[in-house]
Amino acid sequence: MPDQPFHLLINGRAVEAATSFGVIDPATGSQFAACPLASIEQLDAAVAAARAAFAGWAATPVDDRAERLLAIAGAIEAEQNDLAALLSREQGKPFKSALGEIGGALYWIRATAALRPPVERIDKGEGPVVKIHRRPLGVVGSITPWNFPVMIAIWHVIPALLAGNSVVIKPSPNTPLTTLRLAEIASGHLPAGVLNAVTGDVEIGSAMARHPGIDKIVFTGSTPTGRAIMRDGAANLKRLTLELGGNDAAIVLADADVDAVAPRIFSAAFGNSGQICAAIKRLYVHEDIHDALAAKLTEMAAAGVVGPGSDPASQYGPLQNRRQFDYVSALADDARAAGGRFLAGGEASGGDGYFFPLSIVVDVSDGTRIVDEEQFGPILPIIRFDDAEDAIARANASENGLGGSVWSSDVAQAARLAQRLECGTVWVNDHSTISPDIPFGGAKQSGIGVEFGQHGLDEYSQLQTVRIPR
Numbered sequence: 153m154p155d156q157p158f159h160l161l162i163n164g165r166a167v168e169a170a171t172s173f174g175v176i177d178p179a180t181g182s183q184f185a186a187c188p189l190a191s192i193e194q195l196d197a198a199v200a201a202a203r204a205a206f207a208g209w210a211a212t213p214v215d216d217r218a219e220r221l222l223a224i225a226g227a228i229e230a231e232q233n234d235l236a237a238l239l240s241r242e243q244g245k246p247f248k249s250a251l252g253e254i255g256g257a258l259y260w261i262r263a264t265a266a267l268r269p270p271v272e273r274i275d276k277g278e279g280p281v282v283k284i285h286r287r288p289l290g291v292v293g294s295i296t297p298w299n300f301p302v303m304i305a306i307w308h309v310i311p312a313l314l315a316g317n318s319v320v321i322k323p324s325p326n327t328p329l330t331t332l333r334l335a336e337i338a339s340g341h342l343p344a345g346v347l348n349a350v351t352g353d354v355e356i357g358s359a360m361a362r363h364p365g366i367d368k369i370v371f372t373g374s375t376p377t378g379r380a381i382m383r384d385g386a387a388n389l390k391r392l393t394l395e396l397g398g399n400d401a402a403i404v405l406a407d408a409d410v411d412a413v414a415p416r417i418f419s420a421a422f423g424n425s426g427q428i429c430a431a432i433k434r435l436y437v438h439e440d441i442h443d444a445l446a447a448k449l450t451e452m453a454a455a456g457v458v459g460p461g462s463d464p465a466s467q468y469g470p471l472q473n474r475r476q477f478d479y480v481s482a483l484a485d486d487a488r489a490a491g492g493r494f495l496a497g498g499e500a501s502g503g504d505g506y507f508f509p510l511s512i513v514v515d516v517s518d519g520t521r522i523v524d525e526e527q528f529g530p531i532l533p534i535i536r537f538d539d540a541e542d543a544i545a546r547a548n549a550s551e552n553g554l555g556g557s558v559w560s561s562d563v564a565q566a567a568r569l570a571q572r573l574e575c576g577t578v579w580v581n582d583h584s585t586i587s588p589d590i591p592f593g594g595a596k597q598s599g600i601g602v603e604f605g606q607h608g609l610d611e612y613s614q615l616q617t618v619r620i621p622r
């Protein structure tokens with residue numbers, strides 16, 4: 153694998169590129185495939201194709217657009233095993249998790265295809281009758297990261313297309329291949345030019361953000377890149393949806409049932425090897441139960457099987473790329489130097505792959521990098537507190553505001569506290585769970601706008617008020 157070459161998708165055709173770049177298998181650190189690298193001229197051609205296709209697609213009845221999206225879901229499902237194998241190889245996650253990601257993407261396509269842009273009517277009994285329609289924006293540029301390449305591509309592309317926009321997608325250069333295959337599959341069910349796929353990194357991404365032919369950028373990735381896109385997009389006042397970094401705090405109150413909450417906290421911290429935007433990244437635990445919960449989580453971390461995605465025994469894959477591996481290793485070293493005590497993991501065992509063990513660190517606090525920065529990897533810092541007010545203040549002392557949670561046997565009290573967290577989503581006795589019908593987005597520097605559900609769909613359209621004389 154892979155036995156077929158990969159192509160860009162421009163105006164419904166598979167297109168070769170003059171140059172290519174290597175895609176690394178994170179389990180070995182070695183290149184396993186070559187990906188075509190799009191030129192700026194090819195980006196221009198993709199945008200021109202999307203612009204040309206826009207009017208026809210926008211005029212296609214929404215029910216017909218939805219039908220085509222459902223057909224795409226069927227076609228992806230038919231190839232899900234091959235897609236999952238490719239996703240596992242380029243992203244690093246175990247095959248079963250890759251299949252789960254594709255299953256999630258199918259679920260999202262089907263739920264999103266059932267949404268419809270509403271038409272509102274205002275009639276005061278006199279004066280004009282007013283209808284508020286939603287018009288598609290034009291060409292949407294989608295820029296995706298490497299942690300959930302398939303799921304996030306679907307989150308961007310499907311509502312954009314349903315709302316009547318055409319799309320140019322650019323995946324992360326770390327994980328471009330499954331997205332190119334998805335685009336190829338989808339193109340069999342869409343008019344030429346409605347969906348285009350290009351590749352590359354900062355140069356192509358920032359050319360998309362500056363491109364006068366692109367009306368909106370939907371971006372999932374880091375906060376610094378989000379800022380750059382905002383700056384670049386100002387050229388033509390691009391609409392933006394930015395889903396950025398998080399440093400989610402979970403606060404466990406003294407009355408929480410340690411045995412009941414531990415497995416849920418564990419999976420919300422270590423799923424996808426911690427490479428989840430809304431994973432638990434800082435765990436504040438009341439001092440009465442701190443040691444008991446830390447011991448329970450340590451047991452689970454020690455039992456977790458980290459290994460190559462291709463090994464059916466693996467539950468957790470490597471970090472996705474060398475840069476992330478080096479960064480997570482540096483955070484671990486810094487935590488140790490600051491007096492942090494690793495109860496599990498803490499150091500990579502060597503070898504060529506980007507494997508880092510599931511790690512629990514205690515005796516760290518705010519002011520150390522592992523607490524203040526987003527680790528995006530499998531290290532959970534546990535921070536002791538004795539006053540819930542203080543825990544809330546520390547949780548809020550962050551430029552991020554993606555998610556947060558409070559854990560307690562008193563659900564009403566936990567909900568009251570949770571609502572004081574400055575973030576886009578708060579959970580009680582849970583964390584990280586998302587659904588296609590519930591809006592999700594960041595407060596503060598974790599993002600702008602939301603995805604999912606009717607509110608998410610609204611981000612791909614512009615209100616048009618039509619005033620009709622009575």
Ligand code: NAD
Pocket residue numbers: 295296297298299322323324325352353354356357358359361372373374375377378380381395396397398428429430526528554594598599
């Ligand atoms: P990144 O910002 O480095 O890259 C993301 C994408 O942006 C890639 O496709 C990259 O090629 C492109 N890019 C880089 N520079 C660009 C520029 N100047 N202009 C336009 N595009 C550019 O992020 P990453 O390292 O791939 O992903 C990890 C980060 O993403 C983490 O911070 C994580 O929290 C965040 N993330 C957020 C969410 C969310 O929903 N909030 C989801 C997943 C990941």
